[in-house]
Amino acid sequence: MGHDTHVQEKSVAQYEFNRKKNAVEMRKQVVNFAIMILFTFIAFAVVVADFSPYFIKPVILLLAGVQVALQLYAFMHMGEKKAPFIGVINTFVWLGAVIAFTFFLCFLTIIWW
Amino acid sequence: MSSVAISKKTGFGATLWDYLTTVDHKKLGNMYFFAGLLFFAIAGFEALLIRIQLMVPNNDFVSAGLFNELLTMHGTTMLFLAATPLLFGFMNAIVPLQIGARDVAFPFLNSLGFWLFFLGALFLHLSFFMGGAPDAGWTSYASLSLYSPGHGIDFYVLGLQISGAGTLISGINFIVTIITMRAPGMTFMRMPLFTWTTLISSALILFAFPPLTVGLFFMLVDRMFGANFFDHTMGGNTIIWEHLFWIFGHPEVYILVLPAFGLFSEIIPVFARKRLFGYSSMVFATILIGFLGFMVWAHHMFTTGLGPTANAIFAVATMAIAVPTGMKVFNWILTIWGGSIKVTVPMIYALGFIPSFVAGGVTGVMQATAPLDYQLHDSYFIVAHFHYVIVGGIVTAIFGATHFYWPIMFNRVLNEKLGYIVFWVFFIGFHLTFFLQHFLGLMGMPRRVFTYQADQGWDLYNFISSIGAIMMGIGVILLVVNMLLSIKGKPVNQRDYWGDGRSLEWALVTPVPFYNFKQTPLIRGYDPYWIEKHEGNKEGMTYAEPLGDIHMPHGSILPLIMSIGMFIAAFGALYHPDGVSWSVPVIILGIGITVACMILRSFKDDLGYHVHKEEIIALEEELYGKGGNK
Amino acid sequence: MDLNTKFTPKSWPDHAEQATLEGKNKFVGIWIFICSDIVLFASVFATYLSLKDKGPAGMDISAAELFGLELAFVMTMLLLTSSLTSVYAMYHMKNFNSKGVLIWMGITVLLGLGFLGLEIYEFYEYTVHEGFGFTHSAFSSSFYVLVGTHGLHVIIGLVWITGLIIRNMKRGLNLYNAPKFFAASIYWHFIDVVWVFIFTVVYLMGVLG
Numbered sequence: 001m002g003h004d005t006h007v008q009e010k011s012v013a014q015y016e017f018n019r020k021k022n023a024v025e026m027r028k029q030v031v032n033f034a035i036m037i038l039f040t041f042i043a044f045a046v047v048v049a050d051f052s053p054y055f056i057k058p059v060i061l062l063l064a065g066v067q068v069a070l071q072l073y074a075f076m077h078m079g080e081k082k083a084p085f086i087g088v089i090n091t092f093v094w095l096g097a098v099i100a101f102t103f104f105l106c107f108l109t110i111i112w113w
Numbered sequence: 114m115s116s117v118a119i120s121k122k123t124g125f126g127a128t129l130w131d132y133l134t135t136v137d138h139k140k141l142g143n144m145y146f147f148a149g150l151l152f153f154a155i156a157g158f159e160a161l162l163i164r165i166q167l168m169v170p171n172n173d174f175v176s177a178g179l180f181n182e183l184l185t186m187h188g189t190t191m192l193f194l195a196a197t198p199l200l201f202g203f204m205n206a207i208v209p210l211q212i213g214a215r216d217v218a219f220p221f222l223n224s225l226g227f228w229l230f231f232l233g234a235l236f237l238h239l240s241f242f243m244g245g246a247p248d249a250g251w252t253s254y255a256s257l258s259l260y261s262p263g264h265g266i267d268f269y270v271l272g273l274q275i276s277g278a279g280t281l282i283s284g285i286n287f288i289v290t291i292i293t294m295r296a297p298g299m300t301f302m303r304m305p306l307f308t309w310t311t312l313i314s315s316a317l318i319l320f321a322f323p324p325l326t327v328g329l330f331f332m333l334v335d336r337m338f339g340a341n342f343f344d345h346t347m348g349g350n351t352i353i354w355e356h357l358f359w360i361f362g363h364p365e366v367y368i369l370v371l372p373a374f375g376l377f378s379e380i381i382p383v384f385a386r387k388r389l390f391g392y393s394s395m396v397f398a399t400i401l402i403g404f405l406g407f408m409v410w411a412h413h414m415f416t417t418g419l420g421p422t423a424n425a426i427f428a429v430a431t432m433a434i435a436v437p438t439g440m441k442v443f444n445w446i447l448t449i450w451g452g453s454i455k456v457t458v459p460m461i462y463a464l465g466f467i468p469s470f471v472a473g474g475v476t477g478v479m480q481a482t483a484p485l486d487y488q489l490h491d492s493y494f495i496v497a498h499f500h501y502v503i504v505g506g507i508v509t510a511i512f513g514a515t516h517f518y519w520p521i522m523f524n525r526v527l528n529e530k531l532g533y534i535v536f537w538v539f540f541i542g543f544h545l546t547f548f549l550q551h552f553l554g555l556m557g558m559p560r561r562v563f564t565y566q567a568d569q570g571w572d573l574y575n576f577i578s579s580i581g582a583i584m585m586g587i588g589v590i591l592l593v594v595n596m597l598l599s600i601k602g603k604p605v606n607q608r609d610y611w612g613d614g615r616s617l618e619w620a621l622v623t624p625v626p627f628y629n630f631k632q633t634p635l636i637r638g639y640d641p642y643w644i645e646k647h648e649g650n651k652e653g654m655t656y657a658e659p660l661g662d663i664h665m666p667h668g669s670i671l672p673l674i675m676s677i678g679m680f681i682a683a684f685g686a687l688y689h690p691d692g693v694s695w696s697v698p699v700i701i702l703g704i705g706i707t708v709a710c711m712i713l714r715s716f717k718d719d720l721g722y723h724v725h726k727e728e729i730i731a732l733e734e735e736l737y738g739k740g741g742n743k
Numbered sequence: 744m745d746l747n748t749k750f751t752p753k754s755w756p757d758h759a760e761q762a763t764l765e766g767k768n769k770f771v772g773i774w775i776f777i778c779s780d781i782v783l784f785a786s787v788f789a790t791y792l793s794l795k796d797k798g799p800a801g802m803d804i805s806a807a808e809l810f811g812l813e814l815a816f817v818m819t820m821l822l823l824t825s826s827l828t829s830v831y832a833m834y835h836m837k838n839f840n841s842k843g844v845l846i847w848m849g850i851t852v853l854l855g856l857g858f859l860g861l862e863i864y865e866f867y868e869y870t871v872h873e874g875f876g877f878t879h880s881a882f883s884s885s886f887y888v889l890v891g892t893h894g895l896h897v898i899i900g901l902v903w904i905t906g907l908i909i910r911n912m913k914r915g916l917n918l919y920n921a922p923k924f925f926a927a928s929i930y931w932h933f934i935d936v937v938w939v940f941i942f943t944v945v946y947l948m949g950v951l952g
Contacts, residue, residue, distance in 0.1 A: 100785030107789035348797030348881035
């Protein structure tokens with residue numbers, strides 16, 4: 001089971017390139033993080049600012065949705081095409097999300113007394 | 114654990130230790146199978162007591178209270194502790210062989226899953242000796258079970274919580290195994306249907322068991338720790354239990370029936386000696402059934418008062434499931450059609466299955482009609498319907514597959530003649546029992562009643578129904594006798610016992626060595642063994658790698674100890690509402706044991722070990738004589 | 744090849760966590776587990792929504808009065824930052840810098856502990872000072888179970904990551920422990936995903952009424 005990998009020495013150029021690539025990626029992640037923090041600020045701000053609930057609710061839900069997508073695709077690498085079986089994983093995650101959505105729909109509409 | 118000594122005579126203690134610590138999927142499959150058989154027998158015995166009580170009107174064979182306990186335990190045990198592990202047994206034993214894997218993805222978790230299931234089941238059954246079994250039906254609706262006195266419901270909640278965790282773990286394990294461990298060339302669209310249905314039903318387990326866990330947890334804290342989820346005086350709502358239970362409960366039916374479909378999809382092509390008709394539509398239908406199975410749970414709750422809109426949506430969705438199921442039925446028929454049919458015991462189960470299951474499916478569509486369901490709800494019609502699905506679909510599959518896979522699992526054969534006798538006794542008994550219950554239901558007999566008045570036109574039908582139940586009991590006993598007789602039988606020691614095997618598991622000579630494949634096979638198409646056979650390949654497979662060292666996982670006792678920890682903790686929780694002083698320490702002790710085992714496990718590297726080339730060759734010679742597995 | 748093979752920064756594979764079959768299994772396995780956790784949280788969440796503000800007749804506690812935003816805001820920041828620090832740990836894993844992995848994972852644990860401490864403080868406040876105990880009403884039960892389930896996940900994550908740090912303190916990265924760190928970090932991000940929904944739906948929308 002552990003026998004299907006081979007140690008491969010990288011050339012200096014390859015090694016330097018990889019380190020650079022990783023550093024660039026990490027910088028992107030920090031930007032993603034900054035976006036998340038910003039969104040969190042906005043979400044708390046609109047609530048504190050006391051706008052109409054009809055405005056606030058969709059906005060904060062949307063912000064939450066974007067944050068979750070960032071977490072999943074940036075931090076958790078769900079969009080990384082080369083990861084093994086990532087397509088199957090995506091299918092499962094979104095299927096779970098669809099099923100979770102039906103729970104919310106059901107519990108918010110047909111449990112009423 | 115170096116390896117060669119597997120077929121040597123070992124002492125009882127060593128064998129026992131081997132089984133307690135094993136992580137081998139084949140051994141765990143056998144353990145699942147026999148544990149399932151044990152609980153199947155217990156639940157079957159409960160069913161017999163129920164039918165004896167209902168044999169004649171105004172019977173007092175059992176008391177009303179005991180009757181409630183029997184029917185609750187019958188349903189709970191059959192679904193959670195008999196059908197599930199029996200099918201898990203086949204999945205464990207067969208799926209890795211079908212996809213060309215040496216073991217499952219997480220052998221340790223596989224063992225943990227089994228022990229959690231087994232100890233949870235044991236815990237549930239201790240209720241009989243410790244103050245009364247659960248008595249609120251297998252659905253255990255909160256409005257009833259919240260107020261059930263005694264500890265019965267607590268046993269139900271805790272036992273199912275533990276065994277449910279085991280089932281979930283096994284489900285995750287199967288999904289990962291099928292995704293990552295397929296042999297080279299085994300694409301998704303070349304997987305045998307039993308593997309496909311295992312994948313989909315594991316996916317259903319993945320999504321359906323968490324709601325059950327949550328529901329059971331709510332019930333647990335409500336009954337034992339003073340929470341208020343279902344107590345309407347405190348703002349709770351019992352409908353939440355119904356939803357959570359059926360969000361789990363409906364997919365549970367498909368969790369069980371899909372592998373049964375898969376087993377028949379393996380059996381039928383072998384004995385029709387024809388490629389499975391419409392393979393890709395079978396796969397598509399399986400996925401569709403799995404998906405739709407999640408969108409229909411409220412059809413169990415039509416009479417709850419969800420409103421016409423919800424009822425209409427769920428009714429339509431329910432009827433939609435009949436379409437992919439119908440596709441499957443037609444595909445099976447068309448596989449048989451024009452085939453060169455060989456009638457054997459597995460095949461006759463398959464032939465008996467098709468009409469029985471269709472009958473169960475059709476009554477299901479009847480009940481999907483919400484207005485009609487108001488009439489049929491909670492009557493014996495429902496009982497007849499789901500027994501047609503479960504016995505006609507799942508139990509026939511399990512019995513058929515038992516005969517079919519016995520050579521691979523145990524290197525022995527079940528007696529054909531006795532097999533036919535079992536089939537006819539069981540099959541006739543089954544129809545006698547449940548066919549008439551449709552009419553009892555239409556005549557108004559409610560389900561879950563412990564007795565009834567004479568002269569309502571129900572007496573004769575109930576009597577016949579009980580006779581049928583006794584026949585089913587005899588059938589099962591004869592099947593067990595057949596299994597026992599097979600111990601004395603000659604070892605099979607060959608590949609492809611039935612002569613027309615198609616998928617990879619038949620390419621292996623039995624007994625299957627513990628590493629399954631000495632070289633990982635290369636899959637060149639759907640029905641790989643059939644392809645190799647027809648190209649005159651005597652070895653049955655093309656190899657994807659040269660013979661080399663094989664990496665195998667170590668066995669471990671930790672799964673058993675972890676499960677025992679949960680078992681102990683459950684006792685603490687059980688007696689918590691009695692106000693005993695030791696309840697919380699016992700909970701902490703039990704969970705502590707489990708956590709300590711987990712920490713121990715992660716601090717001790719488990720790198721597995723290598724079986725060396727020479728050992729493999731030596732073992733193969735010992736198993737198959739000179740030249741090894743050729 | 745042995746799982747204990749020693750590596751140098753140059754021979755360290757690009758995707759060390761997925762280089763072995765075990766690694767692939769762990770990677771797929773943790774994701775599949777997360778899928779089931781999504782549904783678990785959805786069940787608890789949906790129950791909370793349907794039981795929000797429900798209680799015995801005359802209950803005088805409602806979400807709008809009970810919840811404060813200050814604490815929730817600080818907790819959110821702590822957990823979000825801990826998500827970033829675990830990304831840093833993974834960055835160092837790619838560069839075969841085992842010290843970096845350990846340090847950033849350690850910071851993640853500290854931030855997680857801060858979060859957990861605040862959560863316990865919050866529960867304590869509600870229970871003791873507001874009289875909003877677990878058995879107070881359906882609302883309280885569902886609130887504590889929802890946020891408590893998340894808290895339990897945090898505890899499990901903390902124990903897990905701490906265990907990994909202690910176990911691998913002395914030895915460097917290899918193909919055996921790299922997938923373990925990776926799986927733990929994926930799990931930790933998932934905890935953050937759930938928290939994003941909790942602060943949005945429970946706290947922010949709770950304050951709105």
